[in-house]
Amino acid sequence: MSSISLKNVDFNIGDKKILKDVSLHVKEGEMISLLGPSGCGKTTTLRVIGGLLRPQMGKVYLSEVDVTSVPTEKRGAVIVFQDYLLFPHLTVEENIAFGLKMRREKKSEIKKRVDYLMNLIQMKGSEKKYPQNLSGGQRQRVAIARALAVSPKVLLLDEPFSSLDSNLRHEMREFIRELQKKLLITTVLVTHDKEEALMTSDRVAVMLDGKIIQYDTPENIYRHPKNIEVADFLGEKNYFKGNIKSYVFSNELGDFETMIEKKQNVTAMIHPEDIRLSPKLDYYPVKGIISGKKYGGNRSYYDVTCKEITVKVIADSSSFYKEGEKVSLGIDFKNACYF
Numbered sequence: 498m499s500s501i502s503l504k505n506v507d508f509n510i511g512d513k514k515i516l517k518d519v520s521l522h523v524k525e526g527e528m529i530s531l532l533g534p535s536g537c538g539k540t541t542t543l544r545v546i547g548g549l550l551r552p553q554m555g556k557v558y559l560s561e562v563d564v565t566s567v568p569t570e571k572r573g574a575v576i577v578f579q580d581y582l583l584f585p586h587l588t589v590e591e592n593i594a595f596g597l598k599m600r601r602e603k604k605s606e607i608k609k610r611v612d613y614l615m616n617l618i619q620m621k622g623s624e625k626k627y628p629q630n631l632s633g634g635q636r637q638r639v640a641i642a643r644a645l646a647v648s649p650k651v652l653l654l655d656e657p658f659s660s661l662d663s664n665l666r667h668e669m670r671e672f673i674r675e676l677q678k679k680l681l682i683t684t685v686l687v688t689h690d691k692e693e694a695l696m697t698s699d700r701v702a703v704m705l706d707g708k709i710i711q712y713d714t715p716e717n718i719y720r721h722p723k724n725i726e727v728a729d730f731l732g733e734k735n736y737f738k739g740n741i742k743s744y745v746f747s748n749e750l751g752d753f754e755t756m757i758e759k760k761q762n763v764t765a766m767i768h769p770e771d772i773r774l775s776p777k778l779d780y781y782p783v784k785g786i787i788s789g790k791k792y793g794g795n796r797s798y799y800d801v802t803c804k805e806i807t808v809k810v811i812a813d814s815s816s817f818y819k820e821g822e823k824v825s826l827g828i829d830f831k832n833a834c835y836f
């Protein structure tokens with residue numbers, strides 16, 4: 498097990514800056530995600546950690562040892578890619594044993610390790626199967642077992658579940674998180690899926706345009722995004738612009754109590770699921786009319802027009818509002834996030 502540090506890493510291709518002054522520390526035994534939109538530099542960061550790319554500037558440390566010039570195979574890092582290339586002509590156990598054979602480990606040791614890993618990925622009994630006879634999820638488990646066989650110090654996962662269907666993705670997320678907790682292997686997961694990052698990681702690094710914008714716990718990333726770009730990337734939000742004076746936030750919807758004493762030109766961000774709706778018009782201070790509705794199973798997504806603006810609200814589907822219905826809205830500006 499190893500900690501990982503990137504210090505002021507720049508990576509360019511030609512004159513295109515791909516990574517810009519990226520610094521990151523992953524503690525020993527921690528699982529983190531690199532989360533961001535396509536093309537923001539997540540995979541490049543992972544490749545720099547794994548030694549597949551060498552940065553033009555900055556340093557990479559594993560357990561505080563400078564490995565910037567150390568080749569991948571000597572770093573003790575393994576990368577599992579999305580298109581997990583299992584060897585099609587080798588059985589499951591031969592695939593898992595491959596790296597150990599290359600290292601000329603003793604046969605009895607290899608057998609022990611393969612047995613242990615087959616148990617760990619809950620695939621006992623499938624040792625003699627070939628990859629083409631496995632499901633997508635099983636193939637992914639074998640790819641992870643093969644990566645773990647060589648007892649790496651760090652595990653680097655590049656969108657490993659993105660080709661799986663949504664149920665299987667859920668299952669694999671839980672599987673990898675449990676496995677990681679059991680083995681306490683330092684793990685970096687690259688994903689563009691917010692839920693995946695928030696659900697599996699101790700901390701999440703949000704990347705935009707080659708930079709890490711925020712690195713924090715999933716709760717803090719979601720509840721307290723550093724800026725509007727991060728907030729937007731994490732999903733649809735409501736923004737209210739206005740001014741705060743004597744703990745009163747005046748915006749398009751009226752005057753509301755807040756925890757901040759004074760601030761000009763602020764934007765308050767409120768999650769759609771934090772806004773309450775009531776059919777009783779005098780129940781909450783803001784009045785509106787349901788102008789749009791999408792049914793999403795256990796949740797319903799409403800657009801509520803209040804004065805000139807549209808407020809987005811997510812409510813559980815036990816409450817049922819029709820388009821055109823008048824409602825009142827409970828919006829808590831005391832606990833809003835202000836930018």
Ligand SMILES: Nc1ncnc2c1ncn2[C@@H]1O[C@H](COP(=O)(O)OP(=O)(O)OP(=O)(O)O)[C@@H](O)[C@H]1O
Nearest residue numbers: 510515533534535536537538539540541542687689
């Ligand atoms: N070999 C290359 N030649 C030119 N540009 C490249 C090369 N590899 C990556 N890039 C560019 O570098 C940027 C970052 O790529 P990277 O693969 O790290 O992004 P990413 O966040 O992992 O995106 P995705 O989720 O789509 O894989 C992109 O703009 C990409 O086009």
